[in-house]
């Protein structure tokens with residue numbers, strides 16, 4: 280098990296790399312999508328939230344990430360003693376018609392293949408992604424964590440339909456005609472997902488890249504009238520059944536699994552660790568389940584962090600663990616303080632488990 284920090288696109292600089300090293304990280308998980316450049320409501324440094332117009336404008340549909348660009352980031356991180364363990368998320372501009380089964384689907388499949396090849400050539404072993412039409416939508420912020428620290432939560436479902444021109448909670452076509460996206464069914468979504476895996480996994484295998492699927496956050500059966508893929512811990516098993524390639528793995532988000540209504544997420548983590556299906560781990564804590572839950576500090580809430588780490592260690596998990604979100608702490612650097620607290624806690628927990636059982 281290795282400790283890593285997740286960095287947003289605007290945080291990819293030497294100061295943030297040094298901060299990660301100073302917190303004891305050996306690896307980074309990086310975002311290349313810029314969620315912050317045009318949204319009215321996202322604050323740099325905190326996780327993006329947005330309103331019903333999403334996180335703002337997606338990237339340039341015609342500019343794919345290149346080997347050179349990714350290598351330059353790897354080199355910058357290496358200069359501070361860090362490796363890039365994974366790139367997290369596709370830009371919806373590059374692949375929205377795979378999610379929507381739209382007219383540009385064939386082109387978008389080629390986009391994804393090119394991106395996978397570039398990531399493999401740059402030597403990054405994992406690509407995390409989220410196969411979701413509505414994306415991470417419908418959450419709120421408030422003083423929910425201990426001591427009134429600002430954290431994210433959910434207060435009831437969001438059924439507002441998605442306007443045309445939006446996918447994965449970003450605007451992919453600002454000139455789209457008025458109207459809303461038609462609702463898909465769960466069957467249609469699983470069909471789109473299985474066609475996607477069948478199209479791109481051979482390229483992932485050739486390129487030495489693991490595709491790691493994040494569960495739907497928040498894990499509701501529907502968000503904004505669109506179906507969700509993995510919204511219960513047991514639905515991850517279906518992902519393996521769809522395509523058993525060893526490169527078909529999970530971006531296992533423990534906090535999201537803890538928000539599900541089925542429960543038994545501790546057992547699910549044990550099972551997926553035993554099956555060697557975990558590309559990397561998001562580890563945070565949470566109280567409650569959808570549609571009413573609150574993100575908390577890593578040591579409060581209903582996730583038994585030590586039990587999760589013991590399962591991973593028992594099955595010889597070799598990947599990274601990142602605190603995907605942390606409450607914002609009351610000081611001049613709310614994001615840094617929140618992450619430093621989570622990373623320190625995780626570092627001590629990992630040390631106590633790996634040193635007490637070998």
Ligand SMILES: [Mn+2]
Nearest residue numbers: 532535561603
């Ligand atoms: Mn997550």
